[in-house]
Amino acid sequence: MDEEMNLGEMLRELAEENQTRKILEILETCKDIEEAKEKIKALLNK
Numbered sequence: 001m002d003e004e005m006n007l008g009e010m011l012r013e014l015a016e017e018n019q020t021r022k023i024l025e026i027l028e029t030c031k032d033i034e035e036a037k038e039k040i041k042a043l044l045n046k
Contacts, residue, residue: 019043 023040030036 022043026039026043027036030039
């Protein structure tokens with residue numbers, strides 16, 4: 001049971017890290033904050 005909980009926690013952390021990487025990539029490629037906001041909102045709506 002502990003292994004399953006640890007695996008679940010690891011998967012959650014990995015998903016959060018990947019989402020943060022996506023957001024950073026968006027921020028680096030957008031020309032302004034409004035474009036970045038729209039792209040980040042689109043990520044949330046997936």
